[in-house]
Amino acid sequence: EKGGHDYFMLKEIEEQPTAIADTLRGHLVDGRIVLDEQRLTDQDLRDVDKVFVVACGTAYHSGLLAKYAIEHWTRLPVEIEVASEFRYRDPVLDRSTLVVAISQSGETADTLEALRHAKEQKARVLAICNTNGAQIPRESDAVIYTHAGPEIGVAATKTFTAQVAANYLVGLALAQARGTKYPDEVVREFHELEAAPKAVETVLESLGEARALGQLLADSKAVLFLGRHVGYPVALEGALKLKELAYMHAEAFAAGELKHGPIALIEPGLPVIVVMPSPKGRAVLHSKLLSNIQEIKARGARTVVLAEAGDETVKPFADHLFELPPISTLLQPLVATVPLQVIAAEIARARGYDVDKPRNLAKSVTVE
Numbered sequence: 001e002k003g004g005h006d007y008f009m010l011k012e013i014e015e016q017p018t019a020i021a022d023t024l025r026g027h028l029v030d031g032r033i034v035l036d037e038q039r040l041t042d043q044d045l046r047d048v049d050k051v052f053v054v055a056c057g058t059a060y061h062s063g064l065l066a067k068y069a070i071e072h073w074t075r076l077p078v079e080i081e082v083a084s085e086f087r088y089r090d091p092v093l094d095r096s097t098l099v100v101a102i103s104q105s106g107e108t109a110d111t112l113e114a115l116r117h118a119k120e121q122k123a124r125v126l127a128i129c130n131t132n133g134a135q136i137p138r139e140s141d142a143v144i145y146t147h148a149g150p151e152i153g154v155a156a157t158k159t160f161t162a163q164v165a166a167n168y169l170v171g172l173a174l175a176q177a178r179g180t181k182y183p184d185e186v187v188r189e190f191h192e193l194e195a196a197p198k199a200v201e202t203v204l205e206s207l208g209e210a211r212a213l214g215q216l217l218a219d220s221k222a223v224l225f226l227g228r229h230v231g232y233p234v235a236l237e238g239a240l241k242l243k244e245l246a247y248m249h250a251e252a253f254a255a256g257e258l259k260h261g262p263i264a265l266i267e268p269g270l271p272v273i274v275v276m277p278s279p280k281g282r283a284v285l286h287s288k289l290l291s292n293i294q295e296i297k298a299r300g301a302r303t304v305v306l307a308e309a310g311d312e313t314v315k316p317f318a319d320h321l322f323e324l325p326p327i328s329t330l331l332q333p334l335v336a337t338v339p340l341q342v343i344a345a346e347i348a349r350a351r352g353y354d355v356d357k358p359r360n361l362a363k364s365v366t367v368e
């Protein structure tokens with residue numbers, strides 16, 4: 001059943017190229033992005049003047065990435081918040097606000113209530129969901145289904161990368177409706193997204209290396225994660241996987257926050273996993289992160305660096321290096337998250353835990 005794998009999660013990690021490809025399939029028709037079920041008119045989409053993303057846990061991390069992509073492509077302001085906070089506040093919404101509710105199960109109580117809270121204030125709601133006909137898509141004005149297939153492992157893996165792809169579709173649909181990108185640019189971005197599964201396959205070829213890294217780190221007391229820009233949500237997701245699977249203290253920081261406190265945590269031997277941006281992307285992001293690695297290395301951290309293949313600059317400061325295939329900045333999370341999923345699962349396995357059924361967790365959180 002686990003397809004010859006030690007645990008389901010590994011099988012599901014390997015299904016990510018398919019999950020992303022299946023999620024994108026059918027969304028480009030005659031050069032236009034289309035959603036699955038839509039009770040929103042083009043005019044409704046054009047009238048959107050603010051986007052609010054709500055979700056929990058891993059889905060929330062995918063939503064953080066939505067903010068980078070949607071703001072970049074549409075110039076619309078995007079806010080993102082965990083559903084359990086959003087629903088008890090008085091967020092400022094009206095009929096031109098688009099609320100994107102992201103939920104694998106489509107039944108998460110807080111996300112559902114956040115959606116209802118938004119609808120009471122006349123906001124439009126678009127769901128991103130992996131479960132056909134679940135409550136969240138039923139109560140939404142529009143849906144994009146992630147076609148990741150059923151996820152057996154309690155920890156979300158393939159549904160996360162599929163959610164990222166779906167979030168980017170929302171960004172492209174908005175850019176198209178609002179005309180912030182020319183139609184051919186939208187198509188080009190879509191095709192780039194369509195090429196991402198190939199890059200994920202390349203990462204999966206190094207699965208053995210990621211597993212070995214996990215075994216090396218299995219005795220650690222804690223692991224820190226650092227990222228900047230889209231690497232920051234990746235770091236958060238890596239830390240969450242490690243907490244839930246390996247019951248290990250794991251924390252992620254925006255790399256720029258190091259000097260504002262977290263650097264005090266660095267002590268000799270402490271593993272710090274760093275998500276390095278491409279040297280071909282924004283130079284400032286790369287150079288800032290490089291100096292962050294030097295700072296923590298100088299204080300004795302054991303650095304585990306995820307960097308683009310061929311990036312020589314990181315080598316002197318990386319105790320362990322995991323190479324990522326080259327890919328555009330916004331898409332890098334699709335490849336960078338994969339080794340972190342594997343490392344977390346492998347640490348859990350090395351510690352003797354049930355990777356597919358971590359303690360205290362349920363697949364669908366229908367109570368608050």
Ligand code: F6R
Nearest residue numbers: 057058059103104105108155156
């Ligand atoms: C983490 C995980 C949870 C879920 C969260 C939201 O691996 O699985 O953090 O992401 O409970 O669940 P859904 O997406 O079903 O709303």
